[in-house]
Amino acid sequence: MPKTLKITEIASDPSMNIVMDTLALGKQALVFVNTKRSAEKVAEDISKKIKEENNELDKLAEEAGKAVSRPTKQCERLALCLKKGIAFHHAGLAHKQKSLVEEHFRKGSIKIICATPTLAFGLDLPAYRVIVRDLHRYSQHGLAWIPILEVHQMFGRAGRPSFDNEGQALCIAATPVEKEKITERYLKGLPEDIFSKLAVEPVLRTYLLSLISSGFVSTHEQAVSFFGKTFWAHQYKDMEKLEGIIDKMLSLLEEWEFIMGPSDDFQSADSLDDAKYQPTALGKRVSELYIDPYTAHFMLSRLQEASSKKIELFALLHVISRTLELRPLLRARTKDFDKIQEYLLRYGNSLFEEEPSMYDPEYEEYMDSVKTSIMFDEWIHEKGEDYLLETYNIRPGELNAKMDVADWLLYSMSELVRFQHYPAMLKEILKLRFRLRYGVQEELLPLVRLENIGRIRARKLYSNGLKDLAAVRKADITKLTQLLGKNIALNIKKQVDGEIKEVVPGKRKGQISLEDY
DNA sequence: GGACGGTGAAACTTCAGGTTGCCTC
């Protein structure tokens, strides 16, 4: 049974009052809001109302503030909140910051987390109180109620079984009418139906190729029967239409030379029904890479045209920025157009896709893809996280996620190019992948091979005349200590002395071998 | 009179998240 809570009003904002009340009780709370910016703002507002600080929190704040190579405004903001035992949590935080916040909330040193829905899914972070401040979220059709399923997930964070006998989940209503609406929708209402993700073409063609490539499905009938048993078919109902979609996918995969179809096999087969689909070597690889077959086809067909051109890394960045996997892209705004034009002027001729006309419906997305490529380009020219946040409004966590996908796409691209026997291209792709991973210019590549040497330290070494491993090996230990501190100096000295070869395999997870190029 | 700071209204701007793909010692 819901009971009535008496909350003292200190501020005009009800969620703030509930938070302060929770703190007075000595309990913890999660506040859910609908944007990253709001999460930060609310956390900041709360922290301003808190007086006490302590040593442990100071240390935590310092650690979180230094989580990326060049602290951003976001890092400073988080650090200020943490000093008061308050935190915000969203996908824009660096990985380390997220886990710090989670860990210290569990330990109890952080009292309040203001979060976007990230925190509602997956993570087991219970709190005495859950405050769902925002129940609307911007969507393409204007503001919309957030899904019931999602709100229930948030509610589910309330109450810590091992600490409390109860948990409280609260929504904020501005008017009695709204209160009624919220009760109907989120307390009495049933969660939405779940829809199969297979219904989306990219997902479908990826699975189809994988089924054929693994030998699980080899005829048209088998494919139809397999998908006929899925949840997707169950929801879709119209088997005829479904069969049509599968047919279309099969012929596309065949056209792209990822599978060999019955038509190729017709002579040897007794009848059309016996004719089998078989994966090509290329198709098998595409399936293993787990990229959308369309993406694979797109990359291959673009790069094929390239043999006559000089290969620009920017053009490769642009190819990956045009794929489905890299979406959502950065949005090109009016203020970005000068920079975009500048890049198009410089690289336009070497790009694999021409700029569409301004009236082309594709135009906007093309501009977005160029802007995204520029962001990557600035990263491999050693621009810092702080700069990228200011310029592209991309936070460290989001940047990381994008880089991950880009790395995977470049790896896939390099694997596909092997089928085209095009060594010059392969070399450029590998170089780009390496540069993107470390965010460095080409000249620093030898140095970042060392453990504990990232973009910042590598640049430091380089600008002090230590331009490659041989130079580092010859360098005086006092000079190295001056540049990098004692521990790291000793450490890299150990690495370069004699056994450079060993350094490469032993490095971090996900290492790319330089021997490749 | 000018520098400075505070205030508030109006004009802009921007809007959740993510999982798996691959490599490898």
Added chain:
DNA sequence: GAAGTTTCACCGTCC
């Protein structure tokens, strides 16, 4: 659609 941020005009204060 609304929250958050930026911009700008306006006013009061102080030197």
